[in-house]
Each structure stands twice: as C-alpha cells, then as structure tokens.
Amino acid sequence: MEDVFGEELLGSEYTYFRLTSKTGICKNSTNCICKGFVKVVNFSLNMRWTLSPDQIPQAWFNILPTLPTPLDPPLHPATRQPIGPDDLAPLFPMALIAQEVSTDPWIDIPGEVVDILRLWRPTPLVRAHRLETALDTPARIYFKDESVSPAGSHKPNTAVPQAFYNKTDGIKRLSTETGAGQWGSALAFAACLFDLECMVYMVRASYEQKPYRRILIETWGANVVPSPVNDPTHPGSLGAAISDAVADAAGREDTHYSLGSVLNHVLLHQTVIGLEAKEQLRLAGEERPDMVIGCCGGGSNFGGIALPFVEDPKVRLIAAEPSACPTLTAGKFDYDFGDTAGLTPLLSMYTLGHDFIPPSIHAGGLRYHGDAPIICNLVREKRIEAVAYHQNKVFDAAVAFARTQGTIPAPETAHAIRAVIDEAIAARRDGVEKVILFGYSGHGLLDLTAYDDYLQGRLSDD
Numbered sequence: 513m514e515d516v517f518g519e520e521l522l523g524s525e526y527t528y529f530r531l532t533s534k535t536g537i538c539k540n541s542t543n544c545i546c547k548g549f550v551k552v553v554n555f556s557l558n559m560r561w562t563l564s565p566d567q568i569p570q571a572w573f574n575i576l577p578t579l580p581t582p583l584d585p586p587l588h589p590a591t592r593q594p595i596g597p598d599d600l601a602p603l604f605p606m607a608l609i610a611q612e613v614s615t616d617p618w619i620d621i622p623g624e625v626v627d628i629l630r631l632w633r634p635t636p637l638v639r640a641h642r643l644e645t646a647l648d649t650p651a652r653i654y655f656k657d658e659s660v661s662p663a664g665s666h667k668p669n670t671a672v673p674q675a676f677y678n679k680t681d682g683i684k685r686l687s688t689e690t691g692a693g694q695w696g697s698a699l700a701f702a703a704c705l706f707d708l709e710c711m712v713y714m715v716r717a718s719y720e721q722k723p724y725r726r727i728l729i730e731t732w733g734a735n736v737v738p739s740p741v742n743d744p745t746h747p748g749s750l751g752a753a754i755s756d757a758v759a760d761a762a763g764r765e766d767t768h769y770s771l772g773s774v775l776n777h778v779l780l781h782q783t784v785i786g787l788e789a790k791e792q793l794r795l796a797g798e799e800r801p802d803m804v805i806g807c808c809g810g811g812s813n814f815g816g817i818a819l820p821f822v823e824d825p826k827v828r829l830i831a832a833e834p835s836a837c838p839t840l841t842a843g844k845f846d847y848d849f850g851d852t853a854g855l856t857p858l859l860s861m862y863t864l865g866h867d868f869i870p871p872s873i874h875a876g877g878l879r880y881h882g883d884a885p886i887i888c889n890l891v892r893e894k895r896i897e898a899v900a901y902h903q904n905k906v907f908d909a910a911v912a913f914a915r916t917q918g919t920i921p922a923p924e925t926a927h928a929i930r931a932v933i934d935e936a937i938a939a940r941r942d943g944v945e946k947v948i949l950f951g952y953s954g955h956g957l958l959d960l961t962a963y964d965d966y967l968q969g970r971l972s973d974d
C-alpha cells in the first residue's frame with residue numbers, strides 16, 4: 513500500500529491521492545495523464561452488508577391479513593366450489609395447508625429450518641457501485657444476493673421448510689416439476705437433508721438440452737425424468753410437468769406434491785429475503801428504497817423481496833417478466849388451472865391460459881402461464897407495477913452487469929437487472945437520487961449456452 517498511496521486530497525466516494533516524493537514515481541511515464549494523482553474507491557465506502565447468523569429472521573411475514581382486498585378462494589377442479597383443507601390433504605402436509613390460509617401476521621420459522629438456512633443465510637446485500645458508475649447515474653443500486661445458496665438461487669428458502677413439514681408429517685417421498693432445473697435441484701437438496709425420496713419431472717426440452725441441473729438433482733440423490741412422461745415427442749411445458757407431478761403424488765400414499773412458486777405458503781417462506789434486506793438497508797444508511805424490483809415467473813422471488821415493503825406507500829414495487837410470457841402485463845384476470853391437464857385447483861390470477869405454451873426463451877423459470885394470486889391481487893390493486901422485456905434487451909443488461917460487477921446473472925434475474933438499468937437511466941435523466949433495491953435471484957453459471965447464443969447473435973427475441 514505504501515508504495516502507491518500518498519497524500520489524501522478529496523474524500524467522498526472516491527479519494528484522490530497525490531503521489532509523494534517517497535512513493536511518487538508514476539510507473540507509466542513522466543508525462544502520464546494521471547498528473548501525479550491516483551484515484552481509488554474510498555475504503556470507507558462499504559459495498560456489502562452482511563448480518564450475523566443469529567439475525568436470520570425467526571418468523572416469516574404473512575401478507576394475507578393486510579392485503580387491500582381478500583383473495584378469491586381456490587376452487588375444486590371438478591365441482592368448481594371453494595376447496596377446503598381436506599381437498600388438499602392428499603397433496604400437502606397440514607402445516608402448509610394452514611399457512612396457505614393463515615391470518616396471523618407472523619409465522620414462526622421452526623428451529624430445524626433455521627438451522628439449515630444457516631448454511632447460506634443471511635445472504636449479503638451488495639451495492640452495485642461499478643454498475644452505477646458505468647451508468648453515470650445518481651441512483652444508489654443495491655441487490656440482495658440469493659445466488660449464494662447451495663442450488664444457486666432463492667428456491668431453497670422454501671424447499672427446506674417444505675421438506676421439513678412433509679418429513680414431520682411422516683411422508684417418505686416428494687414429487688415435483690421443474691423447468692430448467694432451478695426448483696428441482698433446490699428440492700432435491702432439501703429432500704436429501706431430510707432423508708426423503710424425491711421425484712422430479714423435468715420439462716423435456718431442458719432435460720435434453722441443459723444437462724447440468726439434471727446432474728445436480730441426481731448428485732443430491734433425487735430421480736429425474738423428462739416430462740410429459742406419456743409423450744416422448746413433446747418438448748414439454750411447466751404446466752404439463754405439474755400435471756405429471758400431481759398425478760404421481762395423488763396416486764401414492766407415501767408421496768406428497770411440492771410446488772416451488774405461486775402458492776401463498778411459498779411466497780411466505782421467501783419473505784426472509786425482504787426482511788433481511790430491510791435490516792441491511794438500514795445498516796447501509798438508507799431509510800427506505802424508492803423502488804424494489806424483482807423478476808417474476810410464478811411470483812415467489814418477487815414476493816419474497818417485495819411483500820415486506822408493501823405497507824410503505826412510498827416504495828414502488830416493480831415486477832419484471834418476459835414479453836414472451838407476459839402474464840401480468842397482458843394476461844386476463846380469471847380463474848384458471850395451475851397445470852395443463854386441469855388436475856390442480858382453479859386459482860384466481862392473471863393467466864395466459866393453462867394450455868399456453870410459451871416460446872422457449874432461456875429464462876425457463878419465467879415461462880409460466882399464471883402467477884401467484886397474492887401478486888395478481890396487488891397488481892390489480894395497482895400496488896405492484898409490471899413491465900415486460902424482450903430477450904435481447906434482457907441479455908444486454910445481463911452482460912452490462914457481468915462487465916461491471918463481475919458476476920454472471922441467471923437469465924431470469926437479468927429481467928430485473930434490465931428494469932434496474934432503465935430506472936437508473938431515468939434517474940440520471942431526471943437528475944434525482946433514487947435508492948433501488950433488486951433481487952439477485954440466481955447466478956447464471958449453468959446457463960452459459962444462453963450467453964453464447966447472445967454473444968454469437970443467435971438469440972431470437974421470443
């Protein structure tokens with residue numbers, strides 16, 4: 513250090529040092545444009561806020577009792593009458609069914625669950641300072657880094673409690689669906705820790721083209737097969753894979769079904785993200801974010817970071833989705849099935865139709881025809897805004913992030929980054945300081961084919 517730094521001249525986010533006679537030979541040349549100064553980021557400028565393990569939230573935040581309007585009840589797929597707990601009992605443990613309808617504002621997180629969350633939680637809050645500098649924006653951009661989990665995304669936050677409650681209920685085996693494999697790998701990891709068998713139905717196109725998450729699933733000891741199981745020529749869809757997984761669970765006493773998004777209890781489990789982020793923003797000296805941004809597929813990642821901020825009307829909440837699967841921005845608000853075959857209860861939500869097969873964009877986790885009823889309710893009430901982007905604009909943003917911050921975001925996460933960059937540019941145009949918080953829902957290290965397609969100009973917009 514001594515070799516480089518001399519007398520401090522200015523102190524803000526950057527500090528300029530004059531090279532002293534002791535240190536002061538610029539290594540470049542005697543006429544170097546540095547004119548005897550070097551610029552370094554202030555050491556006092558923190559980039560990362562971590563909490564200690566005992567600051568993992570002890571309770572999940574439940575939005576249900578404070579929603580502006582109550583949710584419409586789920587309907588039985590055959591009778592179209594509101595369903596009760598007994599209708600769901602073949603598929604879910606009672607504790608999760610209770611959470612689905614609970615009106616308690618806080619729900620305790622079991623100690624066994626916290627114990628496992630401690631493997632990677634609390635996750636860091638990071639300031640994307642280099643991205644800010646590259647955009648020349650007065651906005652301060654923070655992201656909550658969920659990519660540090662064992663499966664590389666936010667999904668284990670709910671996989672662990674779901675596996676726990678099923679284990680406590682005496683269940684031996686779980687079945688689920690997965691698109692590109694994020695959810696399937698998260699559940700395989702959680703099932704493995706609770707010594708449960710796990711059966712994953714993976715959308716066939718991903719099973720064949722993207723082997724790495726399939727290998728993760730198998731490494732954690734689960735079984736994985738391509739879906740739809742009864743049509744080997746079909747590329748598959750999330751809706752069809754849900755049908756396969758629900759049919760599996762409904763047909764076996766020892767098996768329950770597990771869903772990685774959409775349902776109220778899944779969003780509940782993900783609120784640890786927003787609760788930690790609130791605390792970390794305070795540590796960073798921010799009173800509140802001006803906006804919270806997240807990508808939205810079934811809504812659990814977005815709900816996890818955004819729901820703890822709903823009560824503060826000064827915070828804008830922005831959900832980013834693909835133009836190729838524009839559920840919130842172009843869907844119809846209606847009752848619809850969660851799966852293709854019509855086996856699941858009907859949910860009141862924005863939907864593109866349960867038989868909608870989205871184009872095979874790389875953000876596999878955002879290719880779902882519906883969305884969480886909680887998120888849809890808040891979009892309808894205009895508390896949440898939604899934006900949609902084409903794939904190439906999304907990858908422009910992903911690469912800008914990678915070239916400034918270093919890490920490679922998941923294609924899903926890149927939708928949020930696109931929205932963040934647009935808001936940061938708007939802040940520059942308007943000359944206003946804004947505090948932006950976004951969910952870094954996963955890394956893209958197993959999605960490099962998508963980056964290759966983008967870099968080689970092979971990426972279609974839909």
Ligand SMILES: Cc1ncc(COP(=O)(O)O)c(C=O)c1O
Binds near residue numbers: 665811924953954
């Ligand atoms: C990295 C990543 N981010 C976001 C999502 C979308 O999550 P959600 O369905 O909770 O909206 C997914 C879904 O698989 C994902 O893998």
